[in-house]
Amino acid sequence: MQLKTFAVSALAAAIMVGCASQQPAEPTKAKAKAAAPVAAKKAPPKVISGASGAMLASTCEGCHGTDGISDGPATPSIAGMSEDYLVEVMEEFRDGDTKSTVMGRVAKGYTEEEIVAMSAYYANIEYRGASQSADATKLAKGEQLHNKYCEKCHHEAGGDATDDSGILAGQWTPYLHYTMEDFINGDRDISRKMKKKLDQLLADEGHAGLDAVISYYGSQK
Amino acid sequence: MSTKHFNRRNFLKVSGGTLGAAAAGFSLYTPSASAAKARVVVVGGGMGGATAARYIKKGDPSIDVTLVEANPTYHSCFMSNFVVVGERKLDYLAHGYDGLKAEGINVVYDRVIGIDDNAVKTAGGKSLPFDRCVVSPGVGFKFIEGHSEEVANTTITHAWKAGKQTQIFHDQLAAMKDGGTVIIGAPRNPFRCPPGPYERTSLVAGYLKKHKPKSKVIVLDPKDKFSKFGLFTEGWRNHYGYGTDDSLITWVKGAEGGALEAVDADTMTVSAEIEEFTADVINIIPDQKAGAIAFTAGLVDDSGWCPVNLHTFESTLRKNIHVIGDASQAKGMPKSGYAASSEAKVCAAGIIALLNGHTPGSPAYVNTCYSVISFEPKDGISVAAIYKLRADGSKIQKMSGGLTPSGDKRNAANRAREVDYALSWYENITSNTFND
Numbered sequence: 001m002q003l004k005t006f007a008v009s010a011l012a013a014a015i016m017v018g019c020a021s022q023q024p025a026e027p028t029k030a031k032a033k034a035a036a037p038v039a040a041k042k043a044p045p046k047v048i049s050g051a052s053g054a055m056l057a058s059t060c061e062g063c064h065g066t067d068g069i070s071d072g073p074a075t076p077s078i079a080g081m082s083e084d085y086l087v088e089v090m091e092e093f094r095d096g097d098t099k100s101t102v103m104g105r106v107a108k109g110y111t112e113e114e115i116v117a118m119s120a121y122y123a124n125i126e127y128r129g130a131s132q133s134a135d136a137t138k139l140a141k142g143e144q145l146h147n148k149y150c151e152k153c154h155h156e157a158g159g160d161a162t163d164d165s166g167i168l169a170g171q172w173t174p175y176l177h178y179t180m181e182d183f184i185n186g187d188r189d190i191s192r193k194m195k196k197k198l199d200q201l202l203a204d205e206g207h208a209g210l211d212a213v214i215s216y217y218g219s220q221k
Numbered sequence: 222m223s224t225k226h227f228n229r230r231n232f233l234k235v236s237g238g239t240l241g242a243a244a245a246g247f248s249l250y251t252p253s254a255s256a257a258k259a260r261v262v263v264v265g266g267g268m269g270g271a272t273a274a275r276y277i278k279k280g281d282p283s284i285d286v287t288l289v290e291a292n293p294t295y296h297s298c299f300m301s302n303f304v305v306v307g308e309r310k311l312d313y314l315a316h317g318y319d320g321l322k323a324e325g326i327n328v329v330y331d332r333v334i335g336i337d338d339n340a341v342k343t344a345g346g347k348s349l350p351f352d353r354c355v356v357s358p359g360v361g362f363k364f365i366e367g368h369s370e371e372v373a374n375t376t377i378t379h380a381w382k383a384g385k386q387t388q389i390f391h392d393q394l395a396a397m398k399d400g401g402t403v404i405i406g407a408p409r410n411p412f413r414c415p416p417g418p419y420e421r422t423s424l425v426a427g428y429l430k431k432h433k434p435k436s437k438v439i440v441l442d443p444k445d446k447f448s449k450f451g452l453f454t455e456g457w458r459n460h461y462g463y464g465t466d467d468s469l470i471t472w473v474k475g476a477e478g479g480a481l482e483a484v485d486a487d488t489m490t491v492s493a494e495i496e497e498f499t500a501d502v503i504n505i506i507p508d509q510k511a512g513a514i515a516f517t518a519g520l521v522d523d524s525g526w527c528p529v530n531l532h533t534f535e536s537t538l539r540k541n542i543h544v545i546g547d548a549s550q551a552k553g554m555p556k557s558g559y560a561a562s563s564e565a566k567v568c569a570a571g572i573i574a575l576l577n578g579h580t581p582g583s584p585a586y587v588n589t590c591y592s593v594i595s596f597e598p599k600d601g602i603s604v605a606a607i608y609k610l611r612a613d614g615s616k617i618q619k620m621s622g623g624l625t626p627s628g629d630k631r632n633a634a635n636r637a638r639e640v641d642y643a644l645s646w647y648e649n650i651t652s653n654t655f656n657d
Contacts, residue, residue, distance in 0.1 A: 045618055048610045
């Protein structure tokens with residue numbers, strides 16, 4: 001009860017703060033200065049900000065599934081990821097560092113605070129993987145390759161949210177294929193370490209190897 | 222993890238900490254346990270109504286939520302063009318209400334005939350009491366001379382509410398001879414699903430190209446421009462020879478006499494402003510207005526649509542009654558299924574706050590909408606937008622968003638992906654609405 005009261009007042013404060021601020025997008029300081037003369041001519045309309053994490057998160061659910069658990073094979077589940085990871089991904093979409101279709105257009109509509117609020121919300125919701133299987137030989141191969149090339153960073157068969165990468169276990173395989181394609185084509189930020197391992201995997205095992213690893217992750221709970 | 226984000230992240234962790242903790246620690250709303258059980262009746266079980274029912278119950282399980290809908294099976298209007306051209310069967314569009322019942326929502330299959338100040342009246346003789354009512358009636362049609370719901374159910378379909386007519390339209394295309402003519406009549410603004418008539422045109426052209434290549438589709442349109450105009454016409458040029466003598470598509474715009482005046486189902490003739498056209502298959506999407514119950518209930522103004530407070534979607538004409546979806550004047554947002562879902566979530570949050578004696582929190586709105594131009598090769602496009610409410614409540618202001626970019630070659634891979642994203646989108650938006 002006490003917690004609830006605290007939460008209500010904290011939220012109320014957040015809303016009041018939000019209502020007072022008016023901002024479309026988030027200009028950087030330099031941009032804001034440069035835009036000042038234009039803004040003087042026609043001020044952007046004042047808007048109500050400060051929506052709660054849950055309200056903001058509800059805008060994601062039509063595409064990413066109820067409570068962030070996706071029923072669509074080309075779209076990732078976003079529940080249960082680490083807050084850091086979700087914020088990072090949203091920033092990369094917003095800044096154009098990660099190739100996207102709609103996400104780049106969408107991410108620009110939220111402030112930094114809003115991205116943090118919705119990420120914190122989803123980080124606290126339980127992740128559930130999709131139910132997917134593949135033939136046993138392929139999965140065994142995938143597990144072997146995971147252990148050899150990926151396991152050092154993607155702990156627990158890609159099911160650990162605290163390693164600051166996305167949860168891979170139980171993610172839809174069509175989504176994972178698209179994401180790996182983007183990494184390979186340089187359309188998505190990739191760490192030097194991951195690039196090295198990925199190049200090795202592809203050199204040693206080809207795309208069939210990558211496919212086996214993806215199937216392995218997809219089959220995990 | 223790149224270092225450029227690192228310091229900023231740590232800074233935000235501190236500065237945004239209070240807000241983050243507040244957001245994460247409890248659900249959307251804070252219902253007071255002691256309050257008497259409040260009652261909400263939702264009229265209409267489409268995208269808006271079903272989502273509102275679900276999110277009210279989800280946000281405050283103590284509220285008694287009843288959904289009234291005439292049909293036990295809902296067919297989504299979005300993706301129904303896939304059924305028209307045989308890419309999917311009608312069942313693909315079908316959704317029931319068992320998932321909502323399982324979450325504790327009362328579902329009543331009945332037709333609403335009136336809304337009193339405190340109760341919804343049904344054709345079946347029920348009186349369903351409410352503290353707040355949500356009306357999500359969808360659209361009604363303004364038929365031209367010679368067209369009516371009866372005619373639409375047999376020969377000249379509109380198929381702008383999916384179901385039986387979607388199937389009839391498909392069957393007519395399948396039965397048509399190679400070398401036939403298909404006419405699609407497009408409506409005036411505003412109407413449900415602004416890109417829909419042009420996705421329909423694209424996919425019908427795709428069907429003809431594959432199965433009946435000597436045939437043509439003619440679009441008769443009272444407008445001179447339409448949603449995703451550049452992307453559609455680019456797609457028509459790329460896939461269907463648009464702009465050449467052999468084009469599968471002819472688009473007759475308003476300035477060239479595209480506005481329809483009458484149709485004759487016996488002679489299969491359409492009278493447009495300047496010319497008459499004869500066709501083998503005719504599909505006319507009529508001009509639109511709010512669904513019938515909105516008129517009966519006094520929720521409509523002179524425009525034919527329902528004025529609302531954009532923060533809670535409460536009607537400005539009647540207290541305690543909220544209107545969402547295509548029928549509402551959600552100024553700034555398009556009339557789409559996804560917009561209806563988003564409006565429903567904002568409305569649900571508002572209703573829960575009001576029923577618990579709180580001030581509604583800050584709203585957040587979104588729309589995403591996919592159109593498929595071609596299945597072979599796969600070519601999909603989208604529009605997405607994030608919105609906030611203007612401080613003076615006058616408009617739902619777009620903060621970001623936009624269309625799929627046109628042009629460059631590298632884009633082809635993205636366009637193919639957008640078809641997969643559209644199909645994925647369908648799975649999520651429908652399960653988010655119906656819990657199925």
